[in-house]
Amino acid sequence: MADGDAQRVPLYLRIRRHVQLAAAFLVNARFLIDLRGVCFPVLNCWACPTAGVACPLGALQDSMPALRASLLAPLYILGTMLAASALIGRAMCGWLCPFGLVQDLLGRLRRRHWRLPRWAGYFKYVTLVGLALIVPYLTWEPWFCKLCPQGALQGSIFQPIVQPQLREALGGWWVLKIGILVAFLVSFVLIRRPFCHAFCPLGAIFSLCNGVSFIRMHYDRDKCTDCMWCVRECPAGIDPRRDLGSNVCVSCMECAKCPFGAIRVTTALARAQVSSGLGSEEAEQ
């Protein structure tokens, strides 16, 4: 941002890490306030000893027996996710998700990162439909939870510590979960937000509204100098010039710090439209 034309970065874009830390603390502050009836739309395992809110994915999978037995749709869970994603898209992933924070922090350990191909972003829909919907519907077992690295990080490690009687039940499945967690933690250092990009079913749900949510991003091709600043800085490892508001964008809004003001945060009420795609010339109406 040493350029003379550097834009002044708004305060709200400078406090993302603080918001992430505060959110991670608050959803795990059962000792302060117990809101386990509330599905807070982030990936935060409710098996964690300190979890103060319900995991929407865990609740969605646990609702499958009721759906199968009585066709009672989990309206509360689905409505919560739909309302949240319609209002702020995937900003939950970029600003509030504790697992996103873990990925961001580990990603800072290395300067250069590998990038996942864009098509890998569609794999999270396979995870959503397969592991979080169809298989739990057929087997009445929360199969995504059984493999979830966030559950391993928060529950598998801490529950046996605070409840020693659980240690007798640790076995091969626990070892597998810890192995998955370790593999993901290593990948977080090497690749930017790989779990959000290709695996998170919750991110898959939120990404459906990412381009049409109330809060959205605007790319101004005319102001862009192709300096690649946004590509280097993007915590999700995408090219914001092309993938802004797409299913792989986590709406962290880091690219809105663009020195040339080519990318900015806007709302659906603004007269400018969301632009996604190199070379698109979407002028302000």
Added chain:
Amino acid sequence: MRWLWLPLALLGIAAMAYGVHLGQHTWVRSHAMTLCTACIGLE
């Protein structure tokens, strides 16, 4: 597409409210209060 967020948000809020009316939040709470052994890999 500019206003699509509005009916989606209203639909979500309505579904959420009806779910609360049906008592689904208490069901979620009861599940959250029970330790999910599958989530932590216990056999």
